[in-house]
Amino acid sequence: MIEAVDLFCGAGGLTAGLREAGIRVRAGYDIEGACRHAYEFNNGATFVEKDVGGVEKNELDGWYTDGSVRLLAGCAPCQPFSTYNQGRDTTKDDKWPLLGAFARLIKESQPELVTMENVPDVTKHAIYHEFVATLKSEGYFVSAGRVACADYGLPQQRRRHVLLASKLGPISIIPPTHVGQPKTVWDTISHLPAIESGECHPDDPLHKASKLNDRNMRRMRASKPGGTWKDWPADLVTDCHNRSSGSTYIGVYGRMEWKKPGPTMTTLCYGYGNGRFGHPKQDRAISLREAALLQGFPENYEFAPQSAGINFRNVGRMIGNAVPVRLGEVIGLSFQAHLEEHRTVPVDRTRHEVEIPV
Template sequence: MDGYKVAELFSGAGLMGGGFKAAGFRSVFAAELDGKAVQTYNKNIEPVAEKWDVSEVKCDLKYDVLVAGPPCQGFSTLGRRDPKDVRNALSLKVFDWAEKHRPLVVVIENVPQFLNSDYCRELKERFEKSGYDSVSWLLNAADYGVAQNRKRSFTIFSLIGLPNKPQPCKERVTVKEAFSGLPKEANGENFHISPTPSELALARMKLIPENGDKRDLIKKAPDLCPPSWIKMGAQAVDVWGRMGLEKPANTIRCSFQSASKGRYLHPTENRVISLREGARIQGIPDDWSFVGDRTSIARQIGNGVPVPLAKAVALSITDLLKRRSSY
């Protein structure tokens, strides 16, 4: 392997870094404010992550590719989409790092709505003035070997030409395939951990069929439902929803161990999915170890880019770098 070097901003627990590592890159630095995520990164990628505020550009770094996943809450449709959200402006810090270190390629990952933001337009103007060409992709993780529908945007800035968009896989991975080999019981081994449901929660779970959700409870046992469910009716239908075995899961988020937050019930068992099952849906290898309590680990898993999707992007960047070196 050519040994291309990558640095990361907003690195999280290293899922994007894991994809680049799988594509042959070597991480030389990663900046992240979550201390537990930093420890997880250092255990599984390279011991180069630091608890670091990206507002301060680190000196004396040399790398070929800069990767950044700025906070998406201010852009996401799940949030308020507040244009004044102070977290939005953090995306502009990526340019400061690129201007300082002049990497050949910069990759910014975010929710699809980021592409329509003023911040994205501002970044493209700044990078263009600095000599970078750009291209943006909208990619669904389910098209790249991930058992999950998760759409993300990738904006690539390059000094050496533009990469080709990753080619989708021919077949999609199902939840059944992702969970293959794991005990149905969350036995606590290797982060196969799921919270024990309360008496009320268990009673609800027993009445929800595969692919079912709170609507089944409203029909079968309205006495088990809070008044707000009856009032809302068909809204938020993924709440208290079971995953389907024969298709990819919905997007896994930080709160995937709470049945009230989405379609996070195991397809057949009366529990929410375990940490390891969530990791499987994110394409995280089983030999990964996590640092933190259950809530922290779920956040580390749910916040990241699925590893196979990150690898697909990294391989496209590798091809670009190889084309450049062959001239």
């Protein structure tokens, strides 16, 4: 049995995916206490509100049971490595040391399995290569590369860098499952009941759309699925669209297309002006529930207690920051296949070795 601890767990996207793959997740760590309800309510694992930099070996080791194969997952916040920070000095970002904290815990606890997920541009930074070098120096086999999530059945044009590491032997991610046959926006959200701009469906507090002002409603009505602001009448075009930089972000204020995967969900994916987050047909931005479904979360996933109400910014952050659930499942299935291939069990953790049955 593989048991996991999920560092930087957020609302539980990776944990939910690992559980779908049959991995027992014991606990998740995150500094954002607002994620506690979503993590614990949906996943049956313990949420620990704590800076990962302050986690010690004995505490981490205590989550695993004897005889388990230990997986340590650590998807450190991606903001310092993201292309959204082009031109901004992120070298003093307080999130930079977190990958180093993850590496420290790996060196101290020596789990049999490790995974790390981040934006593709993480590979442009020295701290990432230091992390990989640490793994190799500790005897891990490492496999890492860019993953097109749509190739694995996530209805989203998201690309992520996925690292898998193992003490047991060479490892790789499972082959793509949906090449040429991606899941689409239609497959994912077309069954949801129609709602208006600013409306919340009475049966689902998360099926709630932000309110468009009159000008943005005119833009929405002038937008075509898959189109750009160039489809609008001239009086709706803003000064920023006409600047040279406007040509780089032509999908902003755009509608999604039914027959294609959606765009990458961000922390502001509920806002029409923050990307191609317009509904393909209805005159509104996508709802929080639609964003969660496009991230692979089950339709009954709760992000806040029903008595607490829904805060767009808080829930949007949880959804956009999450590891897509399907990607988490693919990672988990890769480890399960790896374990089956090597038919291994840990036998003596004081020596950090594994026994391979004859």
